[in-house]
Amino acid sequence: MSFAIGIDVGGTNTRAGIVTAQGAIDLRRRLSSTLIQDRKDFIREIGSLIDELKKAASSQYGNFVGVGLGIPGIFDFKEGVLFASPHFPEWKNWPASTRLGRGWPVLEELSQRIACPLVIDNDANNIAVGEGWLGAGKGFKNFLMMTLGTGIGGGIVLDGKVLRGERGFAGEIGHIVVESQGRPCACGGRGCLETYASATGLFASIEEAPESLAKTEFLKKVSNELTVATMAGAAKEGDPFAIMLFKTMGYYLGVGLASLVNVLGVELVVIGGGIQGASDLFFPDLKAQIKQRTYQETAKRLKIVFATLGDDAGLLGATKDLLLTA
């Protein structure tokens, strides 16, 4: 019997717990991510969290094999260095002196603090690994995991392994271009999938739409609180403007997924993230675009399913390799 500590660092909350080799999560902890906005605070707080979990687990879960952590941003898996993380702007003043250039050698710093085996990966990769281990991707050796939230995260599993690319920068599927002169993107580019087919995309679609009776009526309906949930609520009640918002999202998701399956040759796409609940509203347009934009054989064989592990996928994925090779 063995266990690992899993940590999923998110923009708002950081979740942690111990994970058993069977994939059960216990001793769940939650930390407000406002406490780790600074690099020093991150090392101290995450270090304490790990100490505490190790102590709480004591020996009742068996042999401790190490810590798996997921972090948002551009993370060099090979060297353990973080190069960009939009959700944590204060991490940005990278120590200029690392031998790899301007980045944060977070693997090295946290390893020194906790003195136990540590694996860090991009959070979206961990979600893909988690769903492949125990969720919607179980039993599949090749699939694409797409997480719809504020942005679009991606994890690509090929031949049973996460595609990391040379440095760990692969899988940035939110930044494939769908309109070359389209909406400006936080990445510095334009017309990225993320600017159309995420929560950010939904808000941009509202912004971009011309003033009209339909828009005015829609805004009146959701005036108390404009969220993906209230937009979806309005659409489900038949509001034409809200329906159009999700149809547009579905259209672009289909365009982007068609590109991705044409390149990757996967036959399974797992869709997760907060917007998953509104899937009825965007799924028909998504499917229509894939059918139009892929070869018949590809479209026929492609399965699109929804994630089943919710927020646990990242925690589980972070620890899988530690647990299964232990």
Place this chain on the structure above:
Amino acid sequence: MSFAIGIDVGGTNTRAGIVTAQGAIDLRRRLSSTLIQDRKDFIREIGSLIDELKKAASSQYGNFVGVGLGIPGIFDFKEGVLFASPHFPEWKNWPASTRLGRGWPVLEELSQRIACPLVIDNDANNIAVGEGWLGAGKGFKNFLMMTLGTGIGGGIVLDGKVLRGERGFAGEIGHIVVESQGRPCACGGRGCLETYASATGLFASIEEAPESLAKTEFLKKVSNELTVATMAGAAKEGDPFAIMLFKTMGYYLGVGLASLVNVLGVELVVIGGGIQGASDLFFPDLKAQIKQRTYQETAKRLKIVFATLGDDAGLLGATKDLLLTA
């Protein structure tokens, strides 16, 4: 000492020869592809070509290990069945009865005819393998091969192996979407990279451009023969319309490549094919778009080079695995 027979089936010409384990090509043969427009003719002609090469090689090249063949189209590598091949419309009346649905079990049919080890793959995959073995990709475990010609072909090498996807349909990089409502594509979609950044794309750009003095003057210059070479010639002589054509091509190549490296995480792109020679004309725009549309770390590490094996890449790639595992 051992040798294989390599065959590269092209839309216009089919090239063949014997390949040694050192990657030397000898006894080169060329067949007009008009002779193999029919499936029966294909089996007969390719069969005879193989017989002849085996006989011509006799024992002077050592041990014969088999035949490697590259075929254009949507080829199911797992089952050896071809599902679509735009260059060979007459192959299309697929025998309805194959257990895999409407496709041509070309591996099985040709194997029966030649009675020796046979490997068939998509032609673009073979080009990637060839360049990785002995050309511009030598020494790299991860790279993207992009072949610019009438269309855009692609081969993706990850961790030293061609990415084929579940069935062999991966690598269709000409069909990633760069303008969701853009030019209609032969694949049935719209705005695919191929419709902007190939020879077909150059012709479409001419077609699409409004009548103007610049266009009229350009057309007058190339009136004797409108080819990629004459377009490039006009651009090199400073013709502004021709310059614009290649700048547009470079712009879209950059948009498409940015999407691809964001997804695949490769640090090397090898560009080959007939349009390679006009690279000075499209390279600056290509690079500018990649810089704008990828993360700084990605752009900094990405190398873009040109293929070195020309038409031999496909022949060599077709035989590599046969020769190196023999």
